[in-house]
Amino acid sequence: MRIPILAFALVAAVTASPFPWAQEAQVTEIPNPSSGVNGSVPANATTTRENNHNPHREPTPTFKLGCECAQPIIPIDQLSPSEKCQFEFAFRMGCYYRAQGGCASPTLAC
Secondary structure: HHHHHHHHHHHHHHOOOOEEEEEEEEOOOOOOOOHHHOOOOOOOOOOOOOOOOOOOOOOOOOOOOOOOOOOOOOOOOOOHHHHHHHHHHHHHHHHHHHHHOOOOOOOOOO
């Protein structure tokens, strides 16, 4: 089992580079007819670059929905004041998430 895996790894390593003995191709520079003498920058070209970015800005949409949620039905005389407060907080938090930030962030005031 080890010999086929070793043979496969050896073949993969040898064939990974099809021509390991080949030298890298030499890059030749093509002369640019618009450049000056000996490839220098022409006299009318500007060497400094100004940062002229597009100043156009569009307002970023907020995608906030209105804070209009139906009131929850809270059972009377079955919840303690602390449980009732937590129930209302959970409802307000659900409404806040549904409105995607359109409501004020609820706080637990219990």
